[in-house]
Amino acid sequence: MSHSIYFNLLIHSDKFSVYRAVSEPEHLANWWPLKCTGIPKEGEKYNFNFTDDYDWYAEVKSVKHGEHIHYKMTKSDADWDPTTFGFDLEEKDNGIYLQFFHKDWVESNTNFKHSSFCWAMLLKGLKDYLEKGIIVPFKDRE
Structure with missing residues (x-):
């Protein structure tokens, strides 16, 4: 049995600003990792650098410009x-409905629970970044 994290939130912004914030390294670094590289194209590699000890990599499994x-x-x-995580975007009258998932966790252990909490905090930071232009300094992110 695997475990998953899900969050849905409404962001008062346009679809392409939200898409850029979850797919383009220069925007990702404004709300999640310290540094980031990658190209939003299927099969491409991303580097999410948090510290020298947390220098992580991922591959784009699925992407559709402006959609997910x-x-x-x-x-x-x-x-x-x-694990696999992702962002699905749906246009609403009053903004973009962002559906976040982080699935295929093997255990519901301390790391899973901590990551779930951190994602909630980070997604609030993403919302504030897009709606208010607030960039939380990396050292202050959960």
């Missing part, structure tokens, strides 16, 4: 390596 991007972890830690 899904990443499969390829080099991280034992808990994250089997």
Whole structure:
């Protein structure tokens, strides 16, 4: 049995701004990792660098410009390596409905629970980044 994290939130922004924020390295680094490289194209590699000890990699498993991007972890830690996470975007009258998932966790252990909490905090940071232009300094992100 695998475990999954799901969050849905409404972001008062346009679809392409939200898509860029979850797919383009220069925007990802404004709300999630310290540094990031990658190209939003299926099969491409992303580097999510948090520290020298947390220098992680993923591959783009599925992408449709302006609609979704899904990443499969390829080099991280034992808990994250089997996982896939992604962002699906749906246009609504008052913004973009972002559906986030992080699935295929082998155990519902401390790392899973901590990651779930962190994703909630980070997605709030993504919302504030897009709606208010707020960039939380990396050292202050959960």
